[in-house]
Amino acid sequence: MKIIGIIPAYNEEKRIRATAEACLPFVDELIVIDDGSADNTFMAAKSIPRVYAIRHTINRGQGAALRTGTHAALHLTADIIVHIDADGQHDPSQIPDLTHVIKSNQADVVFGSRFLGQEPKGMPLSRRALLLAGRWFNTFAQGIPKTISDPQSGFRALNRKAAVQINFKQDRMAHASEILKLVTRSKLRWMEVPVTVTYTADSLNKGQKNTDALKIAWQLLLGIFTKS
Amino acid sequence: MLIQILLILGFVLVFAITWRRFGQNVITFREASLWSFLWLSGVAFTLYPGLTERLASFFGVGRGVDLILYLAVAIQFFLIFKLFILNEQSERKITNLVEREALSHLNEDEPASANRPSNYESNG
DSSP, X not given: OOEEEEEEESSOTTTHHHHHHHHGGGOSEEEEEEXXXXXXXXXXXXXXXXXXXXXXXXXXXXXXXXXXXXXXXXXXXXXXXXXXXXXXXXXXXXXXXHHHXXXXXXXXXXXXXXXXXXXXXXXXXXXXXXXXXXXXXXXIIIOOOTTOOOTTOOOEEEEHHHHHHOOOOOOSTTHHHHHHHHHHHSSOOEEEEEOOBBOOHHXXXXXXXXXXXXXXXXXXXHHHHOOO | OHHHHHHHHHXXXXXXXXXXXXXXXXXXXXXXXXXXXXXXHHXXXXXXXXXXXXHHHHHTOSOXXXXXXXXXXXXXXXXHHHHHHHHHHHHHHHHHHHHHHHHTTTTTTOOTTSOOOOOOOOOO
């Protein structure tokens, strides 16, 4: 089965090689989507063997970059598609934990969860409280089952069928909740597996802020009324 | 009173512009009708201020002016939200264009060790 990893990257010139090289042993090919970076992320990614570098001419957000990457992976005849962050928070050695579930035909979509026994490293207490609130928000406002333990997981794997079927529209941070909603309301089989996420000062500085929770809720609200 | 004359002239002007825009196919008949209802209501309330008091007491609001203010705020919220939605639709169209442009280069920059893809399948 052909496994293709997708890494959306924005101004990750310095980190993209290390992240990509850490992922490559666990995938057949890798797609890096430079989401309109101001630095040389695209050229840095392009110089890595087995890596397809794709460039958004302007910044469109992580969800948009993942969607472009997913379409590219389908084009490249991927059987399994893995979404992974560029900032090094996810542990690439856990990619097989996700893909194994799909390979053994136990699920069509696998979500990595930070709250299934493997303690996140360096996660601030405020982030933990916010994610708990996000879980309740997802349940009441989005109709996502409360059994989903991680409301904003960005580490996930999909088989080809799921990647074709799940047509997510959110361009920015709200894509994670939208994907959860689409998957759990479909007839696709899904599963969560425990993953370890490591927060560093750098990733916390660049990654989502606590105040982004309000933006996500707003984007999801607009998404309900937006035809496209 | 002078204020009544000015207000009515204003409402008549925008009423005329509304139907001119309908004639130019800029807005639909439904939109023109809705806006016209708003302008004609304005004329009615300007000519007969007592109407707002009666409406206000019907809704349990103290004064007619307060009712108009509440309605104005509600209508503005609605219109602003609609603008956000239109903006979101435009954003998605831009994203689709950016994606299409990005994918058009996929085959040009393939890594040496990768297989050339044979078909393209999109869910978008």
